[in-house]
Amino acid sequence: MNTQDYINLENQYGANNYHPLDVVIQKGDGIWVWDVEGRKYLDFLSAYSAVNQGHCHPRILEAMVEQAKRITLTSRAFRNDKLGLMYKKLSEISGLPKVLPMNSGAEAVETAIKAIRKWAYTVKGIPKDQAEIIVCENNFAGRTITIISFSTEQQYKEGFGPLTPGFKIIPYGDIDALKNAITPNTAAFLVEPIQGEGGIIVPPEGYLKAAEEVCRENNVLLVLDEIQTGLARTGKMFAFMHEGVQPDGITVGKALSGGFYPISAFLAKEEVMDVFKPGDHGSTFGGNPLAAAIAVAALDVLVEENLAERARELGDYFMNKLRTIESKHVKEVRGKGLLIGVELYPEAGGARRFCEALKDEGMLCKETHEHVIRFAPPLVISQNDIDWAFERIQKVLTTL
Numbered sequence: 134m135n136t137q138d139y140i141n142l143e144n145q146y147g148a149n150n151y152h153p154l155d156v157v158i159q160k161g162d163g164i165w166v167w168d169v170e171g172r173k174y175l176d177f178l179s180a181y182s183a184v185n186q187g188h189c190h191p192r193i194l195e196a197m198v199e200q201a202k203r204i205t206l207t208s209r210a211f212r213n214d215k216l217g218l219m220y221k222k223l224s225e226i227s228g229l230p231k232v233l234p235m236n237s238g239a240e241a242v243e244t245a246i247k248a249i250r251k252w253a254y255t256v257k258g259i260p261k262d263q264a265e266i267i268v269c270e271n272n273f274a275g276r277t278i279t280i281i282s283f284s285t286e287q288q289y290k291e292g293f294g295p296l297t298p299g300f301k302i303i304p305y306g307d308i309d310a311l312k313n314a315i316t317p318n319t320a321a322f323l324v325e326p327i328q329g330e331g332g333i334i335v336p337p338e339g340y341l342k343a344a345e346e347v348c349r350e351n352n353v354l355l356v357l358d359e360i361q362t363g364l365a366r367t368g369k370m371f372a373f374m375h376e377g378v379q380p381d382g383i384t385v386g387k388a389l390s391g392g393f394y395p396i397s398a399f400l401a402k403e404e405v406m407d408v409f410k411p412g413d414h415g416s417t418f419g420g421n422p423l424a425a426a427i428a429v430a431a432l433d434v435l436v437e438e439n440l441a442e443r444a445r446e447l448g449d450y451f452m453n454k455l456r457t458i459e460s461k462h463v464k465e466v467r468g469k470g471l472l473i474g475v476e477l478y479p480e481a482g483g484a485r486r487f488c489e490a491l492k493d494e495g496m497l498c499k500e501t502h503e504h505v506i507r508f509a510p511p512l513v514i515s516q517n518d519i520d521w522a523f524e525r526i527q528k529v530l531t532t533l
């Protein structure tokens with residue numbers, strides 16, 4: 134079978150809910166992936182930051198294989214000997230004392246929303262079914278019905294109603310908007326430290342810290358969606374650490390498994406997590422020993438290979454280099470650590486054709502929104518490989 138055969142097979146039997154680049158990947162190792170024709174590419178997306186540790190990291194692979202030989206699933210009807218270790222590790226690196234494991238990122242966000250609402254009624258004393266959660270325009274938090282209910286992306290919602298009520302939407306990065314939106318029924322402010330899917334939007338310096346103060350003054354929870362920004366991507370273990378913020382809860386996913394397996398979690402202060410009683414919430418696969426063993430190894434790799442530090446240093450280096458490119462297409466280069474967006478002018482004709490051209494140069498990138506190219510390589514990348522990528526990016530941005 135060749136590339137076209139695999140594409141035809143997917144198109145014949147699959148749902149049409151994605152628009153992938155036409156590269157059929159067969160294998161990966163570190164920052165590199167190979168397609169079915171044997172062509173090699175530098176992966177500059179890292180599966181939306183799920184592969185921060187690099188593809189098929191040997192240490193995570195070993196943990197997975199060893200655990201798979203022993204036991205994979207117990208369900209939470211029984212305990213297992215790996216889950217507590219994952220809790221402890223997550224708690225230690227985040228500073229949040231309590232952990233609730235799920236599978237996908239969207240489920241972690243759903244869990245956060247349930248915790249927020251129950252906290253609103255049982256701790257804050259908001260009247261039944263009146264709790265409001267403030268979110269930001271241009272957010273992304275997953276694809277469930279409740280989560281798309283507070284999306285401002287028309288396509289995400291169109292045709293999927295009736296939607297879930299209880300959300301109030303404000304502009305991102307605007308602290309006065311947050312102040313003005315709070316009412317006695319506000320339970321939480323749920324926000325991404327940097328909007329990833331929204332186009333790598335970095336809020337003004339001090340925004341999260343100011344949001345924390347506003348939340349504290351009003352007895353409103355600050356819950357951060359760190360699914361994309363967390364786990365070393367932006368140059369700290371979590372993005373909230375750049376401003377010394379202490380959130381009441383965070384969601385994590387993606388790189389929590391280094392790309393081996395869907396693993397997510399909601400982490401919170403005791404006052405928030407303690408609202409859950411047996412039977413309130415759960416998941417058959419959430420917290421299974423295979424997932425927990427993988428997560429422990431994935432977190433160990435982040436810490437022991439200093440990947441946050443690496444993301445910070447190489448991110449600064451790379452971003453400065455990108456800013457030297459003289460291209461009529463580039464409107465702005467922005468980001469933090471190795472989460473970088475290059476926004477193109479509308480006249481450039483969309484980021485997609487640049488991603489197609491980069492693919493032909495041996496680099497896999499994906500447009501986010503229409504006009505932004507996202508650069509988010511695995512954090513194990515070397516400076517040499519960044520230089521290699523830079524030359525290709527410069528070529529494509531100046532010749533296309």
Ligand SMILES: *Cc1c(COP(=O)(O)O)cnc(C)c1O
Nearest residue numbers: 237238239273274275358360361
């Ligand atoms: C990817 C992402 C999610 C959703 O995660 P899934 O595993 O795709 O459900 C939620 N929030 C943010 C910020 C994300 O980037």
